[in-house]
Amino acid sequence: MKFFIDTANLDQISEAQSLGILDGVTTNPSLMAKEGITGEKNIIDHYKKICSIVDGDVSAEVISTDFEGMIKEGETLAALHPQIVVKLPMIKDGIKACKYFSDKGIRTNVTLVFSSGQALLAAKAGATYVSPFLGRLDDISTDGLHLISEIRHIYNNYGFETEILAASIRHTMHVIDCAKIGADVMTGPLSSITGLLKHPLTDIGLAKFLEDYKKGN
Numbered sequence: 001m002k003f004f005i006d007t008a009n010l011d012q013i014s015e016a017q018s019l020g021i022l023d024g025v026t027t028n029p030s031l032m033a034k035e036g037i038t039g040e041k042n043i044i045d046h047y048k049k050i051c052s053i054v055d056g057d058v059s060a061e062v063i064s065t066d067f068e069g070m071i072k073e074g075e076t077l078a079a080l081h082p083q084i085v086v087k088l089p090m091i092k093d094g095i096k097a098c099k100y101f102s103d104k105g106i107r108t109n110v111t112l113v114f115s116s117g118q119a120l121l122a123a124k125a126g127a128t129y130v131s132p133f134l135g136r137l138d139d140i141s142t143d144g145l146h147l148i149s150e151i152r153h154i155y156n157n158y159g160f161e162t163e164i165l166a167a168s169i170r171h172t173m174h175v176i177d178c179a180k181i182g183a184d185v186m187t188g189p190l191s192s193i194t195g196l197l198k199h200p201l202t203d204i205g206l207a208k209f210l211e212d213y214k215k216g217n
Helices: 010-018 029-034 040-053 067-078 092-104 116-124 134-139 144-158 172-181 190-197 200-215
Strands: 002-006 024-026 057-061 084-089 108-113 129-132 163-166 185-188
Touching: 002 010, 002 190, 010 040, 010 190, 024 185, 040 057, 040 067, 057 108, 067 084, 067 092, 084 092, 092 108, 092 116, 108 116, 116 129, 116 144, 129 144, 134 144, 134 172, 144 163, 144 172, 172 185, 172 190, 185 190
Parallel strands: 002 024, 002 185, 024 057, 057 084, 084 108, 108 129, 129 163, 163 185
Antiparallel strands: none
16 A cells, blocks of 8 residues: 655655655645645745655646646646646546546546546546545545445456545544555545554553663663
């Protein structure tokens, strides 16, 4: 399973990268705004900074909702760096743009996916990644993990190469459950990754080892 971090915060990205297990970054306009990054030039400069920190894919989202606008933005973003993956919304023009970019050899991430039917269309259009938002489904009392499982089953049936990028991860159990189901990628906050390090028996065991070592000195 690949580990992506879902943020535009450079310090958090650097911390995740320093662990040696980070495979990429996802961002969106809301995450950019949270860091005070606004305006096309500033956003583009920020993407370049992110690419200079990480070794893996960096999903950069278009803000247009029409085909022509998505193509223009996507081509600009893809030209920034080889690591850039163009992030497209799951709407009709988004699927059209996905097919266009796929035919051009430009990698894509279809986002805001909330049904297996949407994921099927994204795969048919040649998406590199599809991003089902399991946390947001959980928020409305719908089983987000079940959606991941459905998509995995459909993709396996037909040999689709589109990777399932489990998005809107909220906590460590989401990560574990997605790994069990067979999601190819998870993306979430730094806490969902570092939380996997924690176990009280590890802390107790380490404290005991150190205590016993001091007794012998």
